[in-house]
Amino acid sequence: MNSSMISKIAKAKRYAEEPERIQFTRFEATFRGENDVHTTIYDNGEWHCTCRFFQDWGDCSHTMAMQRVLGVTIPAAHRHGIPTGIGTGALMH
Numbered sequence: 001m002n003s004s005m006i007s008k009i010a011k012a013k014r015y016a017e018e019p020e021r022i023q024f025t026r027f028e029a030t031f032r033g034e035n036d037v038h039t040t041i042y043d044n045g046e047w048h049c050t051c052r053f054f055q056d057w058g059d060c061s062h063t064m065a066m067q068r069v070l071g072v073t074i075p076a077a078h079r080h081g082i083p084t085g086i087g088t089g090a091l092m093h
Contacts, residue, residue, distance in 0.1 A: 020072045031062045040066050045078045 015021055026043045033051065040062050041048040047063040054060040059080055067079045 022073045023075065024070065024073050029066065031066070033062060038062050042066070042074065045075065047078070
């Protein structure tokens with residue numbers, strides 16, 4: 001492996017330990033819930049989910065779970081239902 005690639009791998013590892021460098025602006029994910037499969041979408045600060053609860057309440061367990069998983073990679077103003085301090089530290093593997 002050449003030294004340029006080794007350097008990039010080291011940089012990638014360092015970046016992965018600093019998730020606050022990443023800010024998602026848009027994505028779509030399939031979420032396998034207990035009763036059905038739902039599509040969860042984050043688009044420029046707006047959450048959407050295809051489940052019935054989200055349609056009625058504007059938030060649901062699927063979007064809140066995604067917010068916990070994504071932690072600091074989404075802006076704090078768009079992390080609903082996450083107690084202070086959760087999802088703000090480095091990701092643990």
